[in-house]
Amino acid sequence: MEIRPILASLRRHRIPAALIVLEIALACAVLCNAVFMIGQRMADIHWPNAIDEQGISVITVNGTDPALAASDIPRNLAALRGIAGVTAAAAATSMPLDQNPALTGFTTTPDGKTTVNTSVYFLGSGGEQALGLHLLQGRFFNADEYADSGLKNFQSTSHVLLVTQSDAQRLWPGQGALGKTLYANGESWTVVGVVGDVLAQDPKFSGPGGRYSSVFYPSHPDEMMGDYVLRNAPQDRDRVVREAVQALGRLEPGAVVEGKTYAQMRTDYFADTSSMVWMLVLVCVVMLAVTAFGIVGLTSFWVGQRRRQIGVRRAVGATRGHILQYFQTENFLLSSMGVAVGMVLAFGINLYLMSHYATSRMPWYYLPCGAIALWLIGQLAVLGPALRAAAVPPVVATRSV
Amino acid sequence: MFGYYLDLALRSLKRNKVLTTLMVLALALGIGATITTLAVLRLLSGDPIPQKSAQLFYPQLDPYPANQPFSRSGKRVPYLMSYIDAMNLIHARKAERQAAMAMSQVKLTPPSGVGKPFYAQGVLTTTDFFPMFDAPFQYGSGWTAADDEGRAQVAVIAGSLNDKLFGGANSVGRMIRIEDHDFRIIGVLRTWAPQPRFYAVHLGGHSYGEGDAVFVPLQGARADDLMPSTMMGYGKSIDVEHLETAPAIWLGLWVQLPNAADVAAYKMFLGNYxxxxxxxxxxxxxxxxxxxxxxxxxxxxxxxxxVRLQAGLAFGFLLICVVNTVGLLLAKCLRRSREIGVRRALGASRGAIFTQFMVEAAIVGVAGGVLGLVFAELGLWGIRHQPAQYASLAHLDLSMFLFTFVVALLASLVAGLLPAWRACVVAPAPQLKAV
Known part of the structure; x- marks a missing residue:
């Protein structure tokens, strides 16, 4: 395909050509950044979490009489275990993603410093099984450790704890974590086990450093334990939540009882994020549609304007394919120019977002992907008008001259 | 003359229905998206208390130990205050008004077993809170400084809570059960929900949405062990039994300083303190x-x-829509070179041609504005059904309504400039020759 005549023709229509280039450039820049943001947020929504998310339900009981915790919690657990389908039940102080952070900074030396906020979880007897923690090294807590441990002023009175895999590698790189000591606020604990990465109570607040920084302590029944974790088959979970809320409502008439499946907790935590994703997707789709229709409109006019020219070309021997190709090549050239400008613009916008918002650098491959998307849309948009141009009969050339 | 241009423009727009629809639709989508996000942004970044905000100030002090700075950079001053410091500043009375506050999720038990207990947002604060923030009372009043010091078990409740518990009747003098302790109601507020809830930043809870339900004296509530939602320790551990003396920050302090001299004096006072x-x-x-x-x-x-990103994105989108409209208007006007040539030959001036095409652009703009308003209402309706805490606030007020048309007209007139200019520089002779 000869490009020179196309360039010559574009030079005669500089302004409309520049407008198409500008529109494609803007669309490319916005598209790359929006898709990048969508990708980042989708990754957030799917943060892995090494507990049995599909099989857990959480019943939260608040406003109980603190003095009765030691006797009421075992009674409540016994009632919960009696619900058909419940395979394990335990009390806990908080849950991953429950947006109620209890954070402490742990160090490997008595007077060390840290900038990582570690989420602290206290589990009642059987808590590991109820949550479905993945034990990677060492052991879970034993009955004595559960019985002898509690919490005072948000601090564990125990001597042992479990750490996550991420923390084990961060705190003791290249060494085993088992048997090592962690320090915080003048107290110390020995690591007895390493578990798979469990999310923080509020990972967005804790930041990337604290996302998988979690520790687990054993504890006997304590007034701070407001969460009852139930493990059940995924298909039973809605019924289990209903029955558990009823059972605890009867046992604790003065308390406020709320139940949720863990899947629901995750959905709630990321509700803002997913609505942002939907909004971004919507804007991208509408923006591409507007761009495509803009190209259709402008090219249609071009075709209309050049009917006679096309007729002449057809009359002197150009095939329909030639005419079709002419418009397709023309669009390809314009798209290429637009995409080239657009990629630079996209990069610039990304730099701006990095300096003003908590955005990371856009990986390079988003740019060519955005370029390909706009090339495709350009070609699709031009197809209709180009086919109409190809259908212009050669006789037009003779008719109106 | 304007009527004639209007007529010409309408005829021209009618001639190409598809193209006109396309232009109006694109512009409307851009405007709809922009107005939706701007309405939300304006709402969220608005002044929560316009009559007072210039006089309200938030002091910060740094009690953190030398080897344990509050922030990583060591440059940020802690955003909450310890009880001792807050009380020292309140008792110093160096500002016209001053109040310390903490948020607390509290269990409320409805009277005489009517309904189940439920949780609501409570504020533990001191006497100046109500006059300083212009909180309007429906019944009764706030408490006094003597009530603060005397650890009085009194409460001010929100109108919505009064409706829920007492059917909207004057409940002053009745009792309310908070966290299993009885408090005597001494005041009922009218609807009061500053957006954002500026006084609770960093204290816990949401920044937008419904107002707080109960307000109780800080010392009195602490005597009953009501716990603040947020505590940050800078010592060995937080002794929750003795939060008042513990090395922990958990209070926000606001002061009212009427003029610049007061502000300067207070700064000096803080530094000296x-x-x-x-x-x-x-x-x-x-x-x-x-x-x-x-x-x-x-x-x-x-x-x-x-929310800010969304607004930026919407502006980018509007820009694309405007470029799109420029292109389509230009294509139209280039096709009408002959018509322009004839008009020019018959005596129309360049200005007249220019005006004619700008009128055409303005019509597209007004139509785009009307449709854009529909899209904006649709967008806001969508936002109201989102889980965000500010969802229920998403509405279009009169100024945003008018602003929509300003944006639409401006966008279409900017879009019309280039085509109108191209139209008015068309030389009439070659166009007439071709006829």
């Missing part, structure tokens, strides 16, 4: 800060970043 504390050995640093309300909202990023 910090130096005094260093001399006493309580503090290691003399850093202090005093921010105005709106400045504090900005520096603490109260408006979610996502």
């Amino acid at each position: 910090a130096k005094e504390q260093v001399a006493l050995g309580r503090y290691q640093r003399t850093d202090t800060a005093l921010s105005g309300l709106m400045e504090w909202m900005r520096s603490e990023h109260v408006v979610p970043d996502d």
